[in-house]
Amino acid sequence: MQYEQRNWQRSVTDILNVLCFLPKVSMSSDMNLLYSYGINNKSGFFWYYLEEYAMKIGIDIGGTNVRAGLVDIEGRVVDRVSAKTPSNEEPERLIELIISLCGQLGQAESVGIGAPGLIDHLNGIVRISPNLPKWRDVPLKALLELKLARPVKVANDVNSIAWGEFLFGAGIGSKDMLVITLGTGLGGALILDGKLHLGKSHMAGELGHSTFIKNGLSCPCGKRGCVEQYVAKNAIIRIAREKNPELKEVDPEIVAKAGHKGEKWAIEVYEEIGDNLARVLGGVIQLLNPDRIIVGGQISKAGELLFSPLRRAIINEIQPALRETFEIKKSALGNDAGIIGAAFLT
Numbered sequence: 001m002q003y004e005q006r007n008w009q010r011s012v013t014d015i016l017n018v019l020c021f022l023p024k025v026s027m028s029s030d031m032n033l034l035y036s037y038g039i040n041n042k043s044g045f046f047w048y049y050l051e052e053y054a055m056k057i058g059i060d061i062g063g064t065n066v067r068a069g070l071v072d073i074e075g076r077v078v079d080r081v082s083a084k085t086p087s088n089e090e091p092e093r094l095i096e097l098i099i100s101l102c103g104q105l106g107q108a109e110s111v112g113i114g115a116p117g118l119i120d121h122l123n124g125i126v127r128i129s130p131n132l133p134k135w136r137d138v139p140l141k142a143l144l145e146l147k148l149a150r151p152v153k154v155a156n157d158v159n160s161i162a163w164g165e166f167l168f169g170a171g172i173g174s175k176d177m178l179v180i181t182l183g184t185g186l187g188g189a190l191i192l193d194g195k196l197h198l199g200k201s202h203m204a205g206e207l208g209h210s211t212f213i214k215n216g217l218s219c220p221c222g223k224r225g226c227v228e229q230y231v232a233k234n235a236i237i238r239i240a241r242e243k244n245p246e247l248k249e250v251d252p253e254i255v256a257k258a259g260h261k262g263e264k265w266a267i268e269v270y271e272e273i274g275d276n277l278a279r280v281l282g283g284v285i286q287l288l289n290p291d292r293i294i295v296g297g298q299i300s301k302a303g304e305l306l307f308s309p310l311r312r313a314i315i316n317e318i319q320p321a322l323r324e325t326f327e328i329k330k331s332a333l334g335n336d337a338g339i340i341g342a343a344f345l346t
């Protein structure tokens, strides 16, 4: 375990406050007092406590990789391991892998998992998952709690990301926020009144498959004209080819690179994506009056190339009284948001 020595003093005082073990020891503790309780070396009781219980494990099950991290009480990933996702295998294979990754990370008080698809958040059941075709109604929480003998939480991956950003990232200080992830698709999650808002079937915030254009482009979900066909990866590729038919290879990163170099066609691609996204987010702002919208995922890495046209366009999608009431921010935790948020799921 790579627990950093330089952080130990602050973490120890956090633990003490949480435990109320020494109620008179404040955050600005007199370290001499702490030393007297035997915490001046890593073999003391408190080091045992820190290593054994204060850490949490967060796991992000992605389409390609399962990434697991040991997360400290301040939301820092202090150790990490990963392995290829056994996508097309029976659930037992992934469960074994999760147990093995937890074993590699060492002791932790709890385990949280973010998985794609329709997840019963309260009972920790994976209903269906696009990346795990053989998974249907798998009681992941119950199975893992039996094997790991510690509390396990399971949530939708975008909900985990949103929770991570809310607690430790671009959502700090927010109360009502929407988080979207832009990549292959468009994922969404809502925090309302400081709580993850799940909705009746735990699908709240999923904007990607609402209709953007009637009878529009076909979508893998079976519908036509879904939003994600107009704002996510496929849209960037399609619009880029329309703007610059000579392109041989094209993906969002190549277009972003060209845009940052000032190439007009590439700037126009992200302007169109920003316009489309603004139309979708305008309705959300009118409906929920959030204080923050956080955009993450691979495509958000384009930065201001995407955010400038989005901010410009969104003004025209909402009534004047709402224009100064929210911020649009880029994800602060990047790829770690899912691990951190999963570790702190409640």
Ligand SMILES: [Zn+2]
Binding pocket: 208, 209, 219, 220, 221, 222, 223, 226
């Ligand atoms: Zn769809």
